[in-house]
Amino acid sequence: MNWLFNIVDRVTERSVRQVAHRHGRRSFITRLGTGLVGGALLPMLPFDRSGQFGAAHAAGAGAAPKNAKKSDPTQCDYWRYCAIDGYLCTCCGGSLTTCPPGTEVSKVSWVGTCLNPDDGRHYLVSYNDCCGKGSCGECLCNNNERERPGYRLGVHNDINWCMANTNSMFHCTTAIIVGTA
Known part of the structure; x- marks a missing residue:
């Protein structure tokens, strides 16, 4: 079982080193920052609730409601x-x-x-x-x-x-x- 951990450890280390060799810390920090800011701004995007409006008044759409x-x-x-x-x-x-x-x-x-x-x-x-x-x-x-x-x-x-x-x-x-x- 120990040999399996060694293989996984070597493959993981090699993959991480290749990524680190191709990409610098700044690009990682830039992507991380973009993801965090984008994730924080996502709930602030406009959204349409007109479907709720239509469902609420669908019964009386052409006539005056009872109330x-x-x-x-x-x-x-x-x-x-x-x-x-x-x-x-x-x-x-x-x-x-x-x-x-x-x-x-x-x-x-x-x-x-x-x-x-x-x-x-x-x-x-x-x-x-x-x-x-x-x-x-x-x-x-x-x-x-x-x-x-x-x-x-x-x-x-x-x-x-x-x-x-x-x-x-x-x-x-x-x-x-x-x-x-």
Whole structure:
């Protein structure tokens, strides 16, 4: 049995020496580093969860679902607010699409895809924060339907989107339809 270990040891040593002779330490470290960094970045690549979205609404794809959202834009269960996080501008002196006086629309925003129960169609809704005043404090809504992780910032609602503006104070959020899904 000892002779078998000697053969395996010699073959392994010869193979390792040949590899070391052909490749330097730097190339090994480069490949190792590339593998480690690539492996760490792999979970951060974008991925598509639209299959989950389609399965969730497949039953009511052409008609309004039984638990249709209300049509009052001052309530959190209004259909456009499916991915909103903030105070509703409709309760703070603004409207669904305009900021209240004394505030300005954020330079960046996030988007959601919401089902309109009246026509059974999905719409892309842009959520724009209104900036420049302290928080409104009325009608706080936090709906996270199909929210993506924080590294997908365009569809993540837990960020102060007013940070891109000169005055980064958050006041309220609008819900503007930008197209159909």
